[in-house]
Amino acid sequence: MTNNTQSSWKYSTLGEVANWASGGTPTSSNNDYYGGELPWAIIGDLNDGNVTQTSKHITALGLENSSAKIVKPGSLLVAMYGSIGKLGIADVELATNQAIAFTTQIFGGIPVKYIYYYLMFKRPKLLLLGKGGAQLNISQSILKNFEIPIPPLQAQQRIVKKLDELFQKSENIKQRLDTISQKINLYERSKIAELLHGGNGPQQDLQEAQNQQASKQNVSLPLQALTTLPLGWKWILLKDIAKIQGGVTKGRNLKESPTIEVPYLRVANVQDGFLNLDEIKTIHIKSSEKDRYMLRNGDLLLTEGGDRDKLGRGTIWREEIKNCSYQNHIFRARIDLELASAEYVSMMTKTAFSRKYFYENANQTVNLASINITVLGNLPIPLAPRSQQDLLVINYDRTKKLNVSLQNKLDLIHQRMRMLTANTLERIFDGKQIELDKHDEPVEKLFLRIEKEKSYLLKNSFQEKRPKPSTLKTQPITTLQEMVSCLNKLGGEAPANTLLSATSLEEEIDVFFELLRQGRDEEILNVPVGKTGLISLK
DSSP states (O other), X not given: OOSTTGGGOEEEEHHHHEEEEEOOOOOTTOGGGEEEEEEEEOGGGOOSEEEOOOSEEEOHHHHXXXXXXXXXXXXXXXXXXXXXXXXXXXXXXXXXXXXXXXXXXXXXXXXXXXXXXXXXXXXXXXXXXXXXXXXXXXXXXXXXXXEEEEXXXXXXXXXXXXXXXXXXXXXXXXXXXXXXXXXXXXXXXXXXXXXXXXXXXXXXXXXXXXHHHHHHSOOOOOOSSOOXXXXXXXXXXXXXXXXXXXXXXXXXXXXXXXXXXXXXXXXXXXXXSSBOOSSOEEEEEEGGGHHHHOOOXXXXXXXXXXXXXXXXXXXXXXXXXXXXXXXXXXXXXXXXXXXXXXXXXXXXXXXXXXXXXXXXXXXXXXXXXXXXXHHHHTOEEEEOOHHHHHHHHHXXXXXXXXXXXXXHHHHHHHHHHHHHHHHHHHHHHTTSSXXXXXXXXXXXXXXXXXXXXXXXXXXXXXXXXXXXXXXXXXXXXXXXXXXXXXXXXXXXXXXXXXXXXXXXXXXXXXXXXXXXHHHHHTTSEEOOSSSSSOXXXX
């Protein structure tokens, strides 16, 4: 600490300024433990914000028969496994699994958001402390020993206010950028629809064409996306204008056959509109299969499986690699160039119409959706006259390039926002953007209060392994005199939540506030306005 502001700060550890615990998982095979009313948080529920709901719930029986614990609203949640340092603040009473650590008590009135923002800033350092094999993790011990700078309490409050404002502005900008991005994607899809309706004159009714095909093929056709076609266009199936074939199956027994080793494309190589050729593997095929499995310039590549809403993604092969093959989870459509161009057909596979068709006709397993060669071959294609296709593709490509340019600019703005946020966090926690205030309480006084609170909790056995309403620490107080006695034991001043715990009035909050009002009116207590500040004796 070198600057004047930081000279009034003091370093501590997370374990010194807060008590921590972690949760547990009820036996997964016992249905009586799950589906109850208590939210049960896993790492996927942490969103670097307030946790208002969880994907899973457990019952009171599940809580009782596991190491899961009740987490009070306002507690800080920190991921220890996998996504180390992912954060949340409990907005409701909940429980967690063992992969999440949480605060059971923060001492001295330190705002939970001060620790939250600091851990967000130091997340990269937490990640470096991770240990393990396939999945890195940190222990509670590592978390508790993690250093944190502690400025005066009032400075902490100013830091939280400043960062709240910054993140609110960032969120507003992000929402606007997301809206723009959605409009860009909608514009691209609308341009395709506009191209398909660009003709004049008699129209061919889609319903009639689809009914004819549906009577011949056992497929489900989306009827809402397109209703008519321009003059001279017609509905055909992909298999009518292309030879479709799957690729090489891995793991075949080729011992009795002469083979050759060739590079081949995997699903990871074929993306939506482009190829990722960073890693190319090889495979052995029969020498006699070379012509069958070799890709040619202009072949349309389409993937078999993936997320249901992304089926049929693909692009055009341009002989980026010589003598390249492809695996069986990729389809190759070799277009009859007298009827259509590969670019035109590729464009049509990206329409909302085609995506809906793939979505509705996919086979679904637990983790993967897929289409087969029959479904792909029966994809309806609105076929424009060959002489018009190139112009349609050119117009679409212009729109696509414009959208890519706009999206790249949006991505750059997102990147700069992240850098600005990181720089601001660094400057704030280095003390460079926080003004000194001579009226700030000395940080030494804050640490004295922390020690008194911890001693009081220890003396009265307030550190419980499983805080539950059914196991109250002591009998709730009933008089102002008893509240004054509790405050004296805490050193004459304490944050409201600490005094609330000391008085055992968590379940009788109205009584707590009534005693505070009485103490203020009788000029016995100093009661701050708002959520921050200390309650003290006059």
